[in-house]
Amino acid sequence: MTGDRRERDELLVESAEHVLTVTFNRPGQRNAMTWNMYQGLVDACDVADGGDTRVMVLRGAGGKAFVAGTDIAQFESFDGPKGVAYEQRISEVLHRLRAVDVPVIAAVDGYCVGGGLGIAACADIRVCSPSSRFGVPIARTLGNCLSADTVDLLMQLLGRARVVDMLLQARFIEAQEAYQSGFVTAVADDVDAAAHDIAARLLSHAPLTMWSVKESVRRLSAGGPVDDTDIVERVYGSQDFARAVRAFVTKTDHTWEGR
Incomplete structure (x- = not known):
């Protein structure tokens, strides 16, 4: 490399x-x-x-x-x-x-x-x-x-x-x-x-989606109840999610930015 x-x-x-x-x-x-x-x-x-x-x-x-x-x-x-x-x-x-x-x-x-x-x-x-x-x-x-x-x-x-x-x-x-x-x-x-x-x-995958997987696994591994409100809010409130939905509806390309 x-x-x-x-x-x-x-x-x-x-x-x-x-x-x-x-x-x-x-x-x-x-x-x-x-x-x-x-x-x-x-x-x-x-x-x-x-x-x-x-x-x-x-x-x-x-x-x-x-x-x-x-x-x-x-x-x-x-x-x-x-x-x-x-x-x-x-x-x-x-x-x-x-x-x-x-x-x-x-x-x-x-x-x-x-x-x-x-x-x-x-x-x-x-x-x-x-x-x-x-x-x-x-x-x-x-x-x-x-x-x-x-x-x-x-x-x-x-x-x-x-x-x-x-x-x-x-x-x-x-x-x-x-x-x-x-x-x-x-x-x-x-x-x-x-x-x-x-x-x-x-x-080629959504950075915040992958982060959400890692963060959920980390919290679940610690045991006990898990509050994932901040995880869900960050992902659904992201520009990436909004742009991906718009691109899917309009059948256009988009680039993941991790925010």
């Missing part, structure tokens, strides 16, 4: 034609996340919400991994309080990603592990390659844990029984199981092309 590029050594953020592409860029370490990468992802979310972005795409460099969790070397000095602070920070990052106003697509190629699975779970649409594997094998590797917040997110998407089995047995979910469970939308040999095709389709 061409366009304005903002780069960090470990994270690439590129904007072109209303699509913001974030590439986790440590292929030699299977794109394991550093603290700077987590902050870079938060910054990218701010970019997505602050400009003319209509779709956000997440991908991993190197073709072997989306994100293989957090860089383990960063855990060497950890104790209980540091573990609490770490899990709270991860929850903050994941909540920020889920709060992005525009649709988020995760293009998974290879391992999607630990924190990487959490990041992918925050996307609205996921596609993966046939060789992709999803899991959090910490019961046989590090012996740490996930926050209840992250466990809840995974259970919402994969189901309680599958998540408990996956965590207790430290097993990986293969691409076909991820597809059959509904976690991924499609399994494709070229996940970047698949993500590009989906992004192109979303660019």
